[in-house]
Amino acid sequence: LKGADDYYNAAKKFEQQGDIQKAKENYTLARDYDCIRFRASSDINKIIVSLANKYQAHLVPTLDLFNANSPNGIVGDNLMIEHLHPNIAGEFLLSESFYKGIVQSKIISPEVNTETVQSYKNFKKTYGYSELDSLIGNHRITNLKYHWPYRDETKEYIDYREIYKPKGKIDSLAFIVMAQQKISLTEAHEYLAEMYRKTGDYLNAYLEYNSLTKMNPYWSLYFRKAGDCLLKMSDLPEALKFYERSTEYGDESFYAHFRAGEICMIKNDFENAIVHFQKAQLNAKKDEKEKTLIKIYQALTYLNRSEDGKVIAAYFKNKSIPVPPRANTLKDYIPLQVKNKVTEAQKLIDAKDYGKATGLLLESLNIKETPVVNRILGELYYRNKDYEKSQQFLGKAYPEFKFDTQFLCSYFMADLAANKLDDAKNTLDQLKKTDPTFPGIIQYQAILKNFNPNNRNLGMEVNR
Incomplete structure (x- = not known):
C-alpha cells in the first residue's frame, strides 16, 4: 500500500519530466493520504459540492482560483506558507474568490457598485504592511520549517536563529524583532518611518506609518503622519482619508482639521471644508484662527452664501478678504x-x-x-x-x-x-x-x- 510520501515523490518526478497531469494526480493523492488531516481531502471536497448542490447553497470554488493562479495549475509556495495556510498573496486571492462568489450569487444586491470596485491586487498593495513585516514573516516561517515535521530533529537539531546572517539594515531590524526581541515591532516601524521621512522617501515612510495604523488603529498620530506623507506624494484623496481617520480617534488638533479642510477646498467640497475649518478653530491660536476664518469666508463665497460671511468680514473690520477664482485643480x-x-x-x-x-x-x-x-x-x-x-x-x-x-x-x-x-x-x-x-x-x-x-x-x- 502506497503512502503520502510515495505519491509525493512520484508527483515531483512527473513534474520534472513535464507530465503535469500525472503530477497533479499524485500531488492530490499525497494530500489525501496525509495522516495529518489538516486539509480537506478529495472525498470531503466532493461532499461539500454535493451538499451545496442539494441545498442550493452558493459554492465558492477557491481551489479552482488557486490552481488558475499557480504555475502548471499546481498550488505551492507561490500561494501557501506551508501545507495549510495561505501566504499574503494567497489570502488576498482567497478574499477575491469569496468576493466574486458573493457578486455572482447576487445575495446582497443584483448590481455591483462600479464606483467602489477594486481588484484584489490593488487592495494587497494598499493593505498596510511593509517590507519589514514581510521579512519578519519570512523569518518566522523559516524558523518554523527548521523543526518537526519539516525536519527530523532526532538526527540533528539546528537553531535557525543562531545561524542566520542578516542582509542589510531592514533585514537586520526584522531579525532582531523576530529572533532577539530586543525591540518591539511598533518601535521598528517607527524607526524606519522616521528614517525614510528624514531622507525624503515619503512613499516608504507612508508604508511604515500605514502599517502602524493597522497595528494601533486607535492611535491618531500614526494616521496623521501617514496623511502628511501622502500629501507630500500629491495623493490628496488618500491623505484626506487618513486626516479624517485621525480626527475620529481623538486628534481634534488644529493641524489635522486644517489640512483636511484645505484638501476639501481643492476638491471644491466646500461644505465639508467649512466643517473642518470650524473644528480647527476650536484649538487654534490667534494667527491660526484668522487663517481658518479666511478659508471659511472663501468657501461661503463659493457656495453663494456671502450673507453668512458678513460676521467674518466684520471681524477683519471690513478689510478686503482675498477670494481667488473658483478652479478645478x-x-x-x-x-x-x-x-x-x-x-x-x-x-x-x-x-x-x-x-x-x-x-x-x-x-x-x-x-x-x-x-x-x-x-x-x-x-x-x-x-x-x-x-x-x-x-x-x-x-x-x-x-x-x-x-x-x-x-x-x-x-x-x-x-x-x-x-x-x-x-x-x-x-x-x-x-x-x-x-x-x-x-x-x-x-x-x-x-x-x-x-x-x-x-x-x-x-x-x-x-x-
Missing part, C-alpha cells in the same frame, strides 16, 4: 507612484497618440489605482466612442471629482452616450448642486430633454 495632483507614467501619457495625448496613452494609463492602474487616471481614461474612451468604458471609468472617478464642474460635464455626456438617461439626470442634478450659476446648465437640460439615442456623438465641448 484636483486633477493636477498626480500621486507619486504613477506620476511618470501619467506625465508620459499626457504627452502622448497632446500628440494625439491615444492608443499608447491608454496603454500607459492602464499600466499605471496596476501600480496604483487613482481617481485621476480613471478620469483621464474615461475621457479617452469617450473620445474613441467606447461609451460603456467611458462611463465605467468616469464612474470610478466620480466620488473624488463630483464637485468638479468640468468633470461633471464629461460624465453627463458619457451617461447620455451610453444611453443611461437616469444617470445623466443624476449627474446634471449634481452639477446644479455644485454650481447653480454654471453657464451650461440650461443647455444640458435641453440636450437631455431632446436626447436622441440614435445620435450619440455629442462631443464634450458644451459651455464648460
Whole structure:
C-alpha cells in the first residue's frame, strides 16, 4: 500500500519530466493520504459540492482560483506558507474568490457598485504592511520549517536563529524583532518611518506609518503622519482619508482639521471644508484662527452664501478678504507612484497618440489605482466612442471629482452616450448642486430633454 510520501515523490518526478497531469494526480493523492488531516481531502471536497448542490447553497470554488493562479495549475509556495495556510498573496486571492462568489450569487444586491470596485491586487498593495513585516514573516516561517515535521530533529537539531546572517539594515531590524526581541515591532516601524521621512522617501515612510495604523488603529498620530506623507506624494484623496481617520480617534488638533479642510477646498467640497475649518478653530491660536476664518469666508463665497460671511468680514473690520477664482485643480495632483507614467501619457495625448496613452494609463492602474487616471481614461474612451468604458471609468472617478464642474460635464455626456438617461439626470442634478450659476446648465437640460439615442456623438465641448 502506497503512502503520502510515495505519491509525493512520484508527483515531483512527473513534474520534472513535464507530465503535469500525472503530477497533479499524485500531488492530490499525497494530500489525501496525509495522516495529518489538516486539509480537506478529495472525498470531503466532493461532499461539500454535493451538499451545496442539494441545498442550493452558493459554492465558492477557491481551489479552482488557486490552481488558475499557480504555475502548471499546481498550488505551492507561490500561494501557501506551508501545507495549510495561505501566504499574503494567497489570502488576498482567497478574499477575491469569496468576493466574486458573493457578486455572482447576487445575495446582497443584483448590481455591483462600479464606483467602489477594486481588484484584489490593488487592495494587497494598499493593505498596510511593509517590507519589514514581510521579512519578519519570512523569518518566522523559516524558523518554523527548521523543526518537526519539516525536519527530523532526532538526527540533528539546528537553531535557525543562531545561524542566520542578516542582509542589510531592514533585514537586520526584522531579525532582531523576530529572533532577539530586543525591540518591539511598533518601535521598528517607527524607526524606519522616521528614517525614510528624514531622507525624503515619503512613499516608504507612508508604508511604515500605514502599517502602524493597522497595528494601533486607535492611535491618531500614526494616521496623521501617514496623511502628511501622502500629501507630500500629491495623493490628496488618500491623505484626506487618513486626516479624517485621525480626527475620529481623538486628534481634534488644529493641524489635522486644517489640512483636511484645505484638501476639501481643492476638491471644491466646500461644505465639508467649512466643517473642518470650524473644528480647527476650536484649538487654534490667534494667527491660526484668522487663517481658518479666511478659508471659511472663501468657501461661503463659493457656495453663494456671502450673507453668512458678513460676521467674518466684520471681524477683519471690513478689510478686503482675498477670494481667488473658483478652479478645478484636483486633477493636477498626480500621486507619486504613477506620476511618470501619467506625465508620459499626457504627452502622448497632446500628440494625439491615444492608443499608447491608454496603454500607459492602464499600466499605471496596476501600480496604483487613482481617481485621476480613471478620469483621464474615461475621457479617452469617450473620445474613441467606447461609451460603456467611458462611463465605467468616469464612474470610478466620480466620488473624488463630483464637485468638479468640468468633470461633471464629461460624465453627463458619457451617461447620455451610453444611453443611461437616469444617470445623466443624476449627474446634471449634481452639477446644479455644485454650481447653480454654471453657464451650461440650461443647455444640458435641453440636450437631455431632446436626447436622441440614435445620435450619440455629442462631443464634450458644451459651455464648460
